[in-house]
Amino acid sequence: MIEVKDLVRQFKSGDRTIKPVNGVSFELEKGSLASIVGKSGSGKSTLLSLLGALDKPTSGDVVVDGVSLAGLPDGKLTEYRRRDIGFVFQQFNLIPNLSAVDNVMLPMEFAGVRKAARLKRAKELLEQVQLDPEKQSRRTNRLSGGEQQRVAIARALANEPKLILADEPTGNLDEQTGEHIIELLSSLSRDHNTTILVVTHDRSLARKTERCFRLQQGRLTEEVRTGSRR
Numbered sequence: 001m002i003e004v005k006d007l008v009r010q011f012k013s014g015d016r017t018i019k020p021v022n023g024v025s026f027e028l029e030k031g032s033l034a035s036i037v038g039k040s041g042s043g044k045s046t047l048l049s050l051l052g053a054l055d056k057p058t059s060g061d062v063v064v065d066g067v068s069l070a071g072l073p074d075g076k077l078t079e080y081r082r083r084d085i086g087f088v089f090q091q092f093n094l095i096p097n098l099s100a101v102d103n104v105m106l107p108m109e110f111a112g113v114r115k116a117a118r119l120k121r122a123k124e125l126l127e128q129v130q131l132d133p134e135k136q137s138r139r140t141n142r143l144s145g146g147e148q149q150r151v152a153i154a155r156a157l158a159n160e161p162k163l164i165l166a167d168e169p170t171g172n173l174d175e176q177t178g179e180h181i182i183e184l185l186s187s188l189s190r191d192h193n194t195t196i197l198v199v200t201h202d203r204s205l206a207r208k209t210e211r212c213f214r215l216q217q218g219r220l221t222e223e224v225r226t227g228s229r230r
């Protein structure tokens with residue numbers, strides 16, 4: 001479970017102070033899929049960076065399974081980022097001249113998993129994200145955008161993170177491929193009991209997630225839903 005408590009991040013901009021995140025609080029249940037929408041510059045990436053410990057808040061805290069990030073020294077924050085967070089980006093950020101399977105194995109290598117176990121898990125994950133088996137050994141720069149995003153999602157799952165943060169994961173994909181990726185994230189959040197938070201400009205995609213938040217002027221509000229996804 002992720003608890004975000006009165007989070008504030010301010011930046012100096014000339015002689016002005018801006019607060020793209022200004023008192024944000026919410027909780028995410030384990031295994032849920034949620035989205036955040038908001039205009040360009042509204043602070044969505046800033047908020048994701050705070051949740052992923054890529055940045056530190058001006059005040060407030062993020063508590064992950066009872067562990068307060070505000071109380072962790074830098075070394076432990078790096079460990080948290082590597083072990084507990086999976087990142088998925090708009091640009092996929094794969095290593096282009098490595099195969100799909102090698103890209104997925106990489107974070108497990110950093111985590112000290114033995115080679116045979118890495119290979120087995122990478123293949124299982126690529127199967128779960130429905131990448132054609134004959135494409136597993138293909139270099140990722142020879143895969144389509146949708147296929148590359150599937151590989152990036154498999155890589156994000158490699159070390160069984162507590163939270164996956166996805167920043168515009170469908171931004172480079174056509175509408176139908178984007179929908180498939182959101183459906184995939186939805187089934188993976190359930191199957192792996194992993195919490196997934198997606199930032200998107202696309203309101204029709206956001207409607208497909210279980211919960212949807214809007215970030216506006218530093219504040220987060222939740223859209224009320226009728227009916228449930230599950």
Ligand SMILES: Nc1ncnc2c1ncn2[C@@H]1O[C@H](COP(=O)(O)OP(=O)(O)OP(=O)(O)O)[C@@H](O)[C@H]1O
Binds near residue numbers: 042044046
């Ligand atoms: N390191 C920084 N220093 C100063 N200002 C910053 C910094 N990072 C972000 N900002 C400012 O904070 C605000 C929020 O930026 P952020 O990138 O979080 O928005 P966003 O909602 O993710 O935008 P987009 O949808 O365009 O990616 C913007 O005004 C941005 O210029």
